[in-house]
Each structure stands twice: as structure tokens, then as C-alpha cells.
Amino acid sequence: MKAARSAWPIEGYVLLYFLAYLPNIVVTALLTRLPNPALGRPLTGLETLPASLIINMILTYLFIWWSGWHRDAHGVMILGRRIPMPTRYTLLSGFGTALIIFTVPLSFTFEGVSIPFIQLLMRGDVLIIAPLIDLMFRRRVRWWSWMALAMVAAAMLITLRSRGGLALPPLALVAVILYTFGYFVRLSVMTWVGKTGNPADVRRYFVEEKVLALPISIAVLGTLSAIGFGNQSGQLYYGFVGVWSDPVILWLGFIAVTLTIVSILSVIILLDPRENAFCVPMERACSLVAGVAAAGLLAWGWNMPAPTGTELFACGVLVAAIVLLSVAPRLYARRKAASVQPTA
Template identity: 65%
Template structure:
């Protein structure tokens, strides 16, 4: 598991950095940075194409439920993976957007969003009758402490309205996703994991793009105009290449995340491990941007929070080993 988490951090780090750079430095043609909404359509469309390519090239599609249309076998979600796809569509829509709010640091918005998920993770376990071990509760407490330190340092939860909506939609989406994972797939069976990934993504990715397209087509407010730029204009800008890189990293992250979250252990173990890793990547990316590109350094409380999260990852990695060693001792 540690290897998957390490790869996850390495994939998440450039995703955070490139997203902040695209939205923080001026595009040579536009003469200004892209907004968060302008980056979303292209990055999600690229993610969609690459994910479908991965599903086909890896052969994971053969594990999915399917229907026959003549000679063709077409993957088809169950009612449960359909529901999970709806939740994941919300997550895919909100995660990149959360990195782009002006005046809101990456570590802070990530702590707020991940904090909500950490609350629902053990609740899902309890609903489904899964045991939550002491190290999972301890890691949850450590991540909650990191969230509390950062919130207190910033004087409370003060976010723009769109950022608050983003947090709410993200939390709803993750609740649906965790509930379905626990219902159908956390049993260590690789075939089940692959089927879940295929069926979830075939719903979630088109849905997230469709949500953006609907807002763009509505013509209401500045958000619609920004999304129209993201669907049409951005493809001819120099910024398209960083957006391709964002789409590539999103694809890699999605594969690694499903491996971590679908592990047989309780959600109160898997979720803090995956969420803490993403938070560490967010803080690390902000530090690297400050050192190399003169962007704002994370606040001291955010760095302290990152240190606590690294401790949580270490605890989740080592505690199960300690338990196994103790159980072997005569």
C-alpha cells in the first residue's frame, strides 16, 4: 500500500503545481491567467479520452457488466455503479475547481474538503457494520487536528460562495462514492475493482463534462462565459499544453486512488491514507511553487498541518505491521 500511496503523491504533486501555474501566470495570447473554470473543460475532456484509452488498452473493460448489441459487447453499469458514477462526477467537477480560487490557499481548501470526507468515512463503515480499528480512529483525529489548526489560524471558515458550493458538492459526491464502494467492492478482488472503475468512470466522466457544458450553454453570468472559453478558445492557446499535462495526471491519479480506496480495509483507514497523501502533495506543491516561481508560501499553520498529516500516513502504514508482529510473538 505504501508504494501506491507514494506513486499517488508523485502524480498529485505536478497536478497541483501545473493547475496553480496556469491560473496564476498570464497566458501569452490572452495576456492574463486562465481562470479555474476556463481550465476545467479541456482538462476533463483530455482525462475522459485518456481514461477510456486506459480502460481499453489495459483490458479492464472485460471485467465490467455488459450488454450485447449484435457482435459488440458494451460495458454497462449496475444501479450501484451508476449511483457512484453520479457522485464521482461531482468529485471530478469540484476537485480541479477547488485549486483555482483567488485568495484561497491550496492547503486550506484541501483541508476543508478532505475534513468533510474524513467525517463521513467512519460513518459509512458503521452503517455497513465494518470494524474501525484504533489506528484508523487515531489517524482521523490527527487529520481533524490539522484541519482545526488551519481553520483557527485563518480566523474561521471564510470562503467565497462558489468555494462553499464546491465543498458541499464534493462532500455529497464522496459520500455516494464511499457508500457504493463499501456495498459492492471492498473485498480485495481485482476483478471487482476493475469492473467498478470501468462502470463508474463511464458515467462520471461524461457527466462531469455535461455539467460544465450545460452551465456554459445557459449563458447565465460570468461562469458561463468562462466555460465557453474553456470549451472553445483554450485549444488554440499556449496554455493547452499544461492542460494536457493536467489531464494526464488526473488519469493517473484516478487509477491510483481507486486502488487505495478499494482496499479491503475499512474506509476509516483507506480514506485518511488517500486524503492525507493528497494534502501532503498540495502543501508540497505550494512550497515548490514558492521556492521556484515566487508564489505565496504556505502559512506556518498549514505547514504544521502537513507535518501532522505525514505522521498520520506513517501511523496507518506502521500500526497494522505492529499488530501482525505482536500477534506472531509467542
């Protein structure tokens, strides 16, 4: 029996992803670059993370309940109520996702590191592991996926060369490593148990992955704050306690709303049954384009550093990769269908 497929094309989800992610990046960058009236300085990434993640967790749980997606997940009965519960595979994916969840917002906040550059670096690493995971699980990688990967990799290398290499703060390097490892774990599990083409499996995977990934990421930040870690523990304390009485909480709520939308769309795109070398460049390129567009808006509206010519060129290459991934499979399907038509 052929698995059910979403009636909406993947490009539609990619467009929605872009529209949700763009304002998320802009607001995150503004909060960490413009002075906060209460503090007299910009908030740090560690001060914005706890509240936005807590609100994101609440919104995600509300969505899981309101949408009914929890019915597709595995569950256990507790006090007469069925509670979603991950399997050992989705639990592992949840740990990988937890690493991703708190390194992505953190990546927008490093002083002296442009948003397009850190986006290219983090997303480029994931593009490298995507076909490796396909090969690990003996999944066919078609020519257009290889070409799109090559295009995005070239854009990444050009940008790296223009900046003179990996000149990053130590915390930024740690964030990149954790992010890449988290995605390796997540994509491996997705490929093993999630890429079936059945919408019910997408809903199940989302619920089982997020039900523990979000509290795990918050618990990690809370532990760092509780044990004390130099100045960082004070920043985390403000993020967990002080920020709730600051008017900036409204903007952190906005970040959480857009982050929730992005997380739903990301799972839908990545769990498309086609190879990772197709889905990952589609999703990654979209997020990279959003990062470049956000940098352009920040330069235009708030006089922040504009994307360089190299970064804009790289963005154009990424758009071309998205077009290739959208058009090539359709042309191939039409040609294949025409070749099997009975001749008169």
C-alpha cells in the same frame, strides 16, 4: 475462499499517487495565477476544466481498452460489440464521482484561498464521513484508524482556527459541499459492493464508475455554458472552444494525464478491503501533503504565497498519520502471529 489481494503494498500506491498529484496541482495553480499571453490575464478554473476533463475522459477510455480492465465490467452487446455498462450501484457512484471530478480542479483556482487550506477543508470533511459510513455498514474500525482520523481532524481544526474560520468565496463553499456529498455517495457504494479485496472487483468498479462519471461531468459543464450563466458561461465557452487553439492546451493535456493516473490510484487505495477509516485517511493525507508541497514549490519557484507555519505543522501531523496507518497494522499482525505460534 480467501479473496485475492494485490501483491503491492498500499504504501506503494500512495507514493505513486503523491508523485502524480504534486505536478498536477502545481501546473493547475500556475495556469490560473500567471497571465496567459493570449488573454493578458490568468485563465479561470472554468476555462481550464472542460478541455482537461475531455482529454482525461479520452485517456481513461483508452486505458480501459488497452489494459483489458473492461473485461471485468458488466456489459451489454451493441452492434456486435460488448460495451461496459454500470450497475445501478456503480451508476450512483458515477454521479458522486462526477461531482468530485470538477470540484477538485476548481478548488485550486480560487483567488485569495491558499491551496493547503482548501485541501484541508475538503479532505477533512471526507475524513469525518469515513468512519460514519463504516458504522453504517457495521464494519470494524480499529484503534489506529480512529487515531489517524483524530490526528488529521486536529490538523484541519488548527489550520481553520489560524485563518479565522471559514472565510471563503461563495463558489468555494459550494465546491466544498458538492465535493463532500459526492464522496459520501461514492464511499457508501464502494463499501456496499466494492471492498472485497479482489483485484478483479477493483478493475470492474473503476470501469463501471468512470464510463459515465466523466461524460456526466463534461455534460454538466456544457449545459451551463449553453444556457448562459453570466460571465461564467463565457469562461466555459472559451474552455470548450477557444482553448484548443491556445498553446496552453499542451499543459491542460499534462493536467489530464496526471489526473488520469491519480484517478486509477485513488480507486485502488480506497477499495482496499480494510475499513474506510483506514483507507480514506491514507489517501486524503497523501493528497493534503501534495497540496502543501505544491504550495512550497510555487513559493520557491514563482514567488507565490508560501505555506504558513501552521500549514506546515498540519502537514507534519498528516505525515505522522500516514506512518501510523502503515506501521500499526503490521505490528499488530506480527504480534498476533507470534501469539498463535505453538510453544515448545
